[in-house]
Amino acid sequence: MAQTISYNLDSLGWMQFESLIQVLLKAELGMGVELWGGSADHGRDAYCPSELNFPNRHTTNPGPFVFQAKFIASANATGADFETSLLGGVRKEATLIQNRVEAGKWKAPQHYCLLTNAPLTVNHRETIVSTLKPILGECVISIQGATDICALLDLNITVARSFPQVLSLRNLFELLDQVVRNEIVQRTDAVIREAEALAGVFVPTKAFDEAWDVLEKHNFVVLEGAPEMGKTAIAWIIAAVMLARKWQAVDCDKPGDFFAAYSEQREQVFIADDAFGTTEYDVNRGSEWGRQLHKVIPKLNKRHWLIWTSRMTILQQALQEMSLQGSASKFPDHKEILVKASKLEDSERALMLYRHSRAAELSDGSKNIVRSHAKEIVGSPHFTPERIRRFVREALPDLEHEFDQGNFTETQLSNAIKDAIENPTERMRKAYRQLQEIHRSVLIAMLDCERSPGIKELEAACKRFGDSGPPIQEQIDLLKEGFLQSSIPHWNLYSSTPVPEELGVDWIHPSYRDLVIEELERDPLASEHFLEHCSWIGLQLALSIAGGAKGQRRYPLMNSDRSWIILKSRLVALLEDAASEYEVRRILQTVRGSLEGTEGMADVHRKLAEIIVSCCDAIRNRLALHPSELDERMLREYYELSMSITPPPRMPEMYTLQKKLQNEFEAMLKNSEDSFPVEEDVLSKWIALMQIVMKTDRRLLIQDGFPEKYTELIEKLCNVMDSEADEIISFSDEEGASAEADRLSAVATDLEELAELFPEHEVLLRRVSRQTERRSRSFQETGSRSHDSDQTKWTGQRSVSSSPALDLERLFSDL
Secondary structure, eight states: OOOOOOGGGGGGGHHHHHHHHHHHHHHHHHHOBBBBSOOOOOOTTTOSSSSBSSTTTOOOOOOOEEHHHHHOOOTSSHHHHHHHHHHHHHHHHHHHHHHHHHHHHHHHSSSEEEEEEOOOOHHHHHHHHHHHHHHHHHHEEEEEHHHHHHHHHHHHHGGGOOOGGGGGGOOHHHHIIIIIOOOGGGHHHHHHHHHHHTTOOOOOOOOHHHHHHHHOOOOEEEEEETSSSSSSHHHHHHHHHHHTTTTEEEOOOOOHHHHHHHOTTTOOOEEETTTSSSSSHHHHHHHHHHHHHHHHGOOBTTTHHHHHEEEEEHHHHHHHHHHHHHHGSOOOOHHEEEEEEOOOHHHHHHHHHHHHHTTTTOOHHHHHHHHHHHHHHHHHOOOOOHHHHHHHIIIHHHHHHHHTTTOOOOHHHHHHHHHEEEHHHHHHHHEEEETHHHHHHHHHHHHTSSSSSSHHHHHHHHTTTTTOSHHHHHHHHHTTTEEEEEEOGGTTTOOOOTTOOEEEESSSSSHHHHHHHHHHTTTTTHHHHHHHHHHHHHHHTTOOOSTTTTOBBOOOTOOHHOOOOOOHHHHHHHHHHHHHHHHHHHHHHHHHHHHGGGOOOOOHHHHHHHHHHHHHHHHHHHHOGGGGGGOHHHHHHHHHHTTTSSOOOOOOOOOOHHHHHHHHHHHHHHHHHTTTTOOHHHHHHHHHHHHHHHHHTTHHHHHHHHHHHHHHHHHHHHHHHHHHHHHOOOOOSSSHHHHHHHHHHHHHHHHHHHHHHHGGGGHHHHHHHHHHHHHHHHHHHHHHHHHHTOOOOTTTTOOOOSSSOOOOHHHHGGO
């Protein structure tokens, strides 16, 4: 009867299989095991001189113990004949053990264990024992075949922390559902799909280990690096590892996603991949994180982690925007939480090439090319994980064909390999230009969609541009592998009733999106057509800065005077027709953020300034018709936009809003004097309005009794907060304590902002602010003390790394 091998051990190859056995032995037997390292003394064995609970977990036996890993290529393939190879390797290793004992390097082993990926039968085991007995004497012999290794993995799936490649050995949904029995697998479809696509080729790097160290220390890490360097892969694999530890993994684009999914009752890791934009800075995301960061950071602890990925240029733009929102001071010291994923060791490169080559199931001819040219591929200064993926999947089959046809000499083949790695964009560009127009139009429509759009969303985008052709799914299928891949639509991630069958599409890699933008930009007529018919998403692209591989792309598609006329007209129309105050603010934020990219571009600055004047006119006209739409957030965005140009456009009428918020603030203070807690939302709105009115029209305040009346209000506020500090409050649950901590922390920030507005009361306000912040921290500690004291036993583990000087010939021998 055929054995059921639940993990695809054959896919590992000899080196990765031996690494897997290393981590399993450490997990099962502890630190007493001396792992092999390729030395002359230890060969490829693991050795333990002391006692171990082996082969039975509940029985202690004396040492020494010798463990041998033996990988047989394709041992689990149908009809595989592995017996001769296995027995030959066992006899050779037994003789080496005997020689070490006779030379006095080892004591005679009391226990010998063979661990192999081969599916052993009873007859195989008996043959191995009878072969070893004459050499090993009374040594107890244990044998672990493929099914035994799979059982060890089921018991020790958390070895994924130090050997994440284990996630590629089995369907990830099945592994998490049946082995971990994680009840939130359905909820984390998107994370699992992302991780599963990467697990088959992932190699743990130095940056991967550093990211773990930062998370275990600070609960927050920013993975920074150039495109194609593996930031995203590190984030998703960490998330998958934590899923295997029964954490919940949450994909979050914005702070709202973080707060919607956050739960005090369970461990969670949040991933904000491309936190501030995919290939260009998204000012709206930066603003949202900026406004909410002071609330996010206190919620992170040993049970709640946050991972951001971003390019440095985009991260810098985001931090500048945060400073405008007053939240930059809440950002942790970048030296402590920043991990640079931009440098790869030679051994890491070699394993990446190896993993990609095995995962691609190459033909014999392609395997020979990789073996022969591994050194130059690994040594290429242009090596990146994504370029190697493209080389193996796209370029290598063509190179093999040309070589087999006699069109390449060895020297020409070597040059072609070098060119394929150095200039992958040219291959992508040729592939794009060879597409039919209807298929190129689908890719252009993708530029006018949110991340990972659903099929219907992409179809609607195509129709906006007047494209009609074959069914959208048929077109997507033709673009898969080359440009697009299946994904979970982002709008479906937080549905209370997720629909796993509802798939969307995404770019295979952001660089493909960059290519389509560049190609569209080359055609002014096509760019203008895009601008005339795109949604707000497409207009954001036109206004974007810090885009492209190096963050140098600014204002794509704006390549003619007419394009600027179209842009102004579209923005004014959007502001006039916007359905909500939120949409208005989003447009103003984007236009203001875009102006920051005009340095050294006087003509663009002039054109954007004209657009800003028109936008401000449109807002004032809108508010004249609908004055109730004005709130402190829209007023702040309008003010900041108006101050970005000279002379600034006039402000909208603020009297009605000022009276409304003033009355709400005074009513809140009166209630607070009667032992109601200060409503932070009311306080922050009043402060936001005061910051603008004091800069633009103090007459409104003077008519309302400024400064005497406001001195009295500030003193009342401070007295109320002093009274709150004297109260003894306890909460029955951690969530209540955490919510109170958030409120107090926000009030403390508000008081600091008031100190800047009213310098004559600075000493009083800062004292009360410090007192309020201390009280906030005490509630935060109360809410998380039990969690934070539970130090995980796996803290400090490191991934299994290869020797810095890999034997490339041996590594690639079993492709």
